[in-house]
Structure formats: C-alpha cells, structure tokens
Amino acid sequence: MAEALDRATREALRAAPDGTAGPCLASVHRGLEGPFSRYLRGQRKAAEALGLRFREEVIDPEEGPSGLVARVRALDQDGSVHGVLVEHPLPPPYDFSAAIGQLRAEKDVDGVGTENLGRLLTGRPGHAPAVCLAALAVARHYMLPIEGQPVAVVGRSGTVGLPLALLLTRRTPGPNATVTVAHSKTPDLARALSTSKTIFTCAGSPHLLTRTVVPEGASVVDIGLASMPDPSRPSGARMVGDADPDSLEGWARALSPVPGGVGPVTVAQLMWNTVSAWQTLTGRETPP
Numbered sequence: 001m002a003e004a005l006d007r008a009t010r011e012a013l014r015a016a017p018d019g020t021a022g023p024c025l026a027s028v029h030r031g032l033e034g035p036f037s038r039y040l041r042g043q044r045k046a047a048e049a050l051g052l053r054f055r056e057e058v059i060d061p062e063e064g065p066s067g068l069v070a071r072v073r074a075l076d077q078d079g080s081v082h083g084v085l086v087e088h089p090l091p092p093p094y095d096f097s098a099a100i101g102q103l104r105a106e107k108d109v110d111g112v113g114t115e116n117l118g119r120l121l122t123g124r125p126g127h128a129p130a131v132c133l134a135a136l137a138v139a140r141h142y143m144l145p146i147e148g149q150p151v152a153v154v155g156r157s158g159t160v161g162l163p164l165a166l167l168l169t170r171r172t173p174g175p176n177a178t179v180t181v182a183h184s185k186t187p188d189l190a191r192a193l194s195t196s197k198t199i200f201t202c203a204g205s206p207h208l209l210t211r212t213v214v215p216e217g218a219s220v221v222d223i224g225l226a227s228m229p230d231p232s233r234p235s236g237a238r239m240v241g242d243a244d245p246d247s248l249e250g251w252a253r254a255l256s257p258v259p260g261g262v263g264p265v266t267v268a269q270l271m272w273n274t275v276s277a278w279q280t281l282t283g284r285e286t287p288p
Contacts (some may be wrong), residue, residue: 083109
C-alpha cells in the first residue's frame with residue numbers, strides 16, 4: 001500500500017505543482033490528550049511526508065454540539081478540502097452521527113458516515129472505514145488465515161466491528177470468511193471464539209482477550225485502543241489494546257502490537273482515501 005500511495009500522491013501533486021489545489025485532509029477534534037491524539041499526530045506526520053495539505057479543526061468547548069455540526073458542514077462546502085475526519089467516539093452531548101452526516105460520501109474519508117456504510121452493505125463503491133481496511137491489510141500481509149476460514153470480530157460498533165464483519169464476509173475476491181461477532185457482554189466468550197482461526201478485536205476493553213478465551217494457535221489482530229494509568233510514564237498513562245500480550249505470549253500464533261500495529265496502517269489508508277477523494281472531486285483518475 002505504501003508504494004502505491006506514494007506514487008498516487010506524487011502524481012496528484014504533479015497535477016497541481018504549487019500544492020494549493022492538491023489533496024487536503026481536515027481533522028476535526030476537541031484538542032484533548034487521549035487515544036485520538038496519537039492518531040492525530042500520525043495523520044499530520046503522514047500528510048507532511050506525502051505532501052498532502054493538513055488542517056486541524058479544534059472545537060472549542062464553548063461551541064458545543066451545534067458548533068461541531070456547523071464546522072463539519074462548512075468543511076463539506078469548502079472546495080479546498082477533499083477529506084474530512086471527525087474524532088470519535090465523542091462524549092455526550094456531542095452527536096457524532098449528526099456531525100458526520102453533514103459530509104457527502106466522497107469527503108467522508110474515514111468511511112464512517114451513514115451513506116458510506118450503506119454503500120458497504122449494498123456493495124456499491126465508496127469509502128469503507130479506514131481502520132477496517134487497515135486491519136484486513138495487516139492480516140493479509142502476514143498471511144493470517146481468513147480466506148474461507150472461521151473468523152471472529154470482538155466488538156459491534158457501527159464504525160468498526162460491524163463494518164469489519166461485512167468486509168470479512170464479502171464474496172470472491174473477498175475473504176469469504178464465516179464470521180462470528182462477539183463483544184464484551186458475550187456470556188461465554190471462550191465458547192464464541194473456540195473455532196476461530198483469526199480474531200479481530202475492537203471492543204475497547206483493556207486485556208479482554210487472554211489465553212482463557214483465545215483458542216491456542218489463533219491469531220489476534222488488535223484494533224482496540226484505551227488508556228490505562230501508568231505512574232512510570234511521564235504522561236501518567238499508557239495506551240493498551242484489547243489483548244493481554246503477557247497472557248497470549250507463546251499461546252497465540254500471532255498478535256499485533258498496540259500501539260504500533262494497525263494504527264500506522266490506518267493512517268496510510270486514510271491518506272489513500274484522501275487522495276482518492278481528491279481525484280474523484282476534481283474529476284481526475286482514481287489512484288491505481
């Protein structure tokens with residue numbers, strides 16, 4: 001993906017040599033430290049490395065939910081912006097669905113709006129959630145058993161777990177996997193995962209997956225991200241995933257790390273989607 005993304009981006013910027021009309025990603029967030037801040041730093045770094053324009057849109061608490069909606073609506077109408085990402089999940093009273101609903105499908109480069117999710121369900125072209133595509137890219141790169149295999153998704157959010165399950169069940173040339181969807185409230189998680197060759201987890205529940213629930217020899221792609229107190233860190237906290245790496249050491253066939261696993265690939269996929277959106281919105285060819 002990295003080589004194709006770089007090639008597509010360089011071609012795009014050659015078409016707009018001064019960079020003013022090149023691909024632009026706007027990231028809307030609350031400006032707080034937490035799991036999203038790491039994702040934000042990755043976005044900025046990748047955009048700068050590739051030559052994309054990057055805008056941070058910080059929502060002031062005084063703006064409130066209506067301010068967030070108005071800001072996203074303005075970005076949708078801004079012709080110089082080609083992709084928009086909104087921090088999620090958002091705490092009450094912010095309404096993520098209302099905010100992301102202001103975007104046309106082409107600018108929803110994170111693939112989490114109602115229209116893009118509907119396109120995914122019906123098999124129409126659109127942006128699929130970047131994190132889901134990234135998790136699948138990781139699994140395929142390391143040749144984890146998903147093609148035609150029993151696979152589990154632990155997590156049922158409308159922006160990650162359920163779209164990922166849909167992508168895994170796609171017909172040829174898709175994975176054709178037989179998918180079990182479980183979650184943190186599944187009564188007998190070990191039984192639900194017992195036949196799974198590969199487990200994608202996105203429950204946001206630290207150390208939910210241990211060797212007591214993961215079948216021996218299964219592979220785990222950890223998409224979960226949460227903050228846990230850690231006095232040894234300068235920040236007083238550390239980022240962890242859903243899987244317990246100490247428990248799964250020597251038990252699981254493979255385990256993607258958190259942080260540093262699916263996250264960087266998600267950023268790359270987001271950049272790819274932004275370039276693709278720029279191509280579509282400006283009438284140029286889509287990336288190869």
